[in-house]
Amino acid sequence: MAIAAPANAQPDAVAVAESLFNRGLADMLAGRYATGCPALSESHRLDPRPGRLFTLAECEALWGRIATAVARYNDFLALYSRMSEAEKLQQRERYDVAVEQRDALAPLVPQLTLSLPRDAPQGTVVQRDGITLGEPSLGIALPVNPGEHVVTTRAPGGPEHEVRFTIDRSESKTIELEVKLPAEAPPPVKPQGPGAQAVVPPGARPAPPPPDAGPSGRRVVTYVAGGLAASALIFGSVTGWMAINESSLADDECDDVPGQPGVAACTAVGKAAGDRAKDLGLASTIGFGAGGVLAGAALLLFLTEPPPPRPQVGQVGALRWSLLATPTGGGVAVRGHW
Template sequence: MAIAAPASAQPDAVAVAESLFNRGLADMLAGRYATGCPALSESHRLDPRPGRLFTLAECEARWGRIATAVARYNDFLALYSRMSEAEKLQQHERYRVAVEQRDALAPLVPQLTLSLPGDAPQGTVVQRDGITLGQPSLGIALPVNPGEHVVTTRAPGGPVHEVRFTIDRSESRTIELEVKLPDGARPPVTPQGPGDQAVVPAGARGARPALPPPDAGPSGRRVVTYVVGGLAASALVFGSVTGWMALDESSVADRECKDVPGQPGVATCSVVGHAAGKRANDLGLASTIGFGAGGALAVAAVLLFLTEPPPPRPQVGQVGQVGAMRLSLLAAPTGGGVAVRGHW
């Protein structure tokens, strides 16, 4: 017996949803996932029901869109946790399949990190497969479905730059995006101080002054510090997620297991409770390892940062060198000055 439809669903919407569900289910069973899964998704949107959500997750999994399927299974499991005991009894078999499918597919979901260059103009728009990604979605690994993807970037007033790529199951990839500037636009140049003037050799008048050499970037030790800090953050996030999952499985085991009267510490469990208890133990161990590794890596990152030696300073007395000229400060008991040495 199906769970009653929400009171907000209109009669016409329920009829349309039922028709879409039947068509989507038929297409799914025939292997026509490109039409079946969207029909099931629209059916669930019009008239949300646990059975429709579960069937949509199954369709996405068969279609190979495993990131979407895992998200749908998690939605169903969250809905299941809020059901009454009678409703859980009706949906128990779907719950069991959803847990097994989610646990099997989650490790296979690809992870994609998209990053903008540091000089990207404010207001640059990034889209992945037509979905606009805000700043919080950049620079971090996000789950995506396996297969081909299209990422576009567009600076204000500039042309669209497109990147196409294919990502496989279990793959982790980082892509540094490129941004095309508008015609005639130049990247900003850091202004020099009022006393800094470029010296141009006599034979090169009219030529553009040479820009100072680019910054060499962070030291190797600083890069190691960043890497260790990133690993620490990842381990702590892993510990938190697996800890939450362990608590969720533990609550299932508590419901499915009953203490044996007169035998302290002995309980009888259903098949579901026994499986949930085992998963809770495994996830709890993984959470402990994640927190331990994250804490150790965080301490290592802090120590690397605090013990990093200061960058080398320029030699005392040498002001600078531009082109073929060298300027030096002179000091003596009777006065001082500036010496200019070079060749022309």
Template structure:
């Protein structure tokens, strides 16, 4: 069952729609008036790219007949005749719903709009865009940034003369762009192209190959670590120097101690002996024993001092003549030469994975 509004009710609703924005939104009306004055000035000065959008915004905020007519005039002067024809048609439709008093006020504009619409309509280009039959569902088509749904494809639609950009994009695919120019009164059909998503080829598994092709990577022979050129402790020469120095100190200490003991025993022997003249002395057994000990200790002291002196000299000589250790650069160069030197290889080992109708296995190959 369809509900039909009575004519008086429809007329009342249209009247309210025409006057409601101006009475309900005074701030919007003020903004619309300012935009209209600026857009009209730009239009009269030939600055249509700035003037027409200002007039369109003015009409959106305060949809009056005069603003709509001026907007249609601006679009016509700008050369956007398809848009201008649509605006003139909107004005004529609005005029048809006006009261007699309002029609009398807008009569001159009505005549101009009717003449302009009739003159420009045959000059509007017609463009038909169609997708290929294999285009996937969900393909997005845009003309000059405006999305066209499926009902808008495959039929002739009015467009403004000049350059246009049409893009297509399948779900997950890249954007395909087409640029073209269409003249007045022209009719053109464009079969769009859709770029499908690029699918990567599946990687073959090892068991999908013939047995002769299923060869694993060669096994690298196990080799010992490269000899290090750096020393982790003192060299053998330094160890000998340390040992000689230690023995020299021991010999000097031994000579000092035994020398002091020899002097002590010699003093005892002198006290226990009586001088009987030049070269003759009478000693008691204790004095004679002390004298013998003094002689023996003197010999040991002499040997200790002599050995300590010789070893000390040898230690000093070894220390002074020891070569300095290599610096960081020399050590790095030595490591580089050691790593670059060819090493003997015991053999190259590789494995193969075999698969056949009667079973499979792993074959190991080596070359010596």
């Protein structure tokens, strides 16, 4: 443990690392590996040194975590290969022990293969002992420590599925994991008799009502025809009132010619008023005629519009009627079934 600490190590971190190392070493020598090994690991993280790394590997081996111990021994050997000759001379004894321990423990490391089913949803998360495993870590044998392990899977939006198992030294085990999909709402219970209503299972939301599609094309034509009819009737009324006024003015400006029944002598104002009265009367007649036709058409369209389809339970019949129009006549067709 005579190798100097890195130059960038903070004095406080070095002091904490030294304290953790002493405590971890004491726990390891007393057989308290569950507390000693984590203390040694934290000591090496704060102030990495070859002696601390070697001691951590020894602690993991004594604890029975042989896969972790082999990895720590390999880390120490890789660090040893980068040392100077003087440093290698100081660490030579630890190097020999690390090689011997690694070669003895490597064949005893269990191998575990975890795989997902082919229909597993994209984005399924797999964790082993709280560590998330990426897709490259699935389907291949990976070294693990002997003992009990917990593997969980969770599909996006689905529940977590847990698997617990034990693996022994030198054992190779393959586990195909199970993935639980998100629960689907059960379908509503169908009605059984006339007038019955569908029952929504507890916890399921009832289907929202269908959006209002707005008036049908036939109803729009009815509205347009009704509006045009009202406009034509108003036009006929206004022009009729104007024709009456013009006719009154013509009567005032015209006098009967004596001895010539039916012949009147009119001033220029009266003659113009009479002409305007005739034109306005014709316009009023056309307006009333068009308004009446359009109003009748709108009323007929409204009365003959089929009702919108409505889902009914226990319906025993249907009645349908429509307007027929031909070049020579028309009528109403009615048909139904029971």
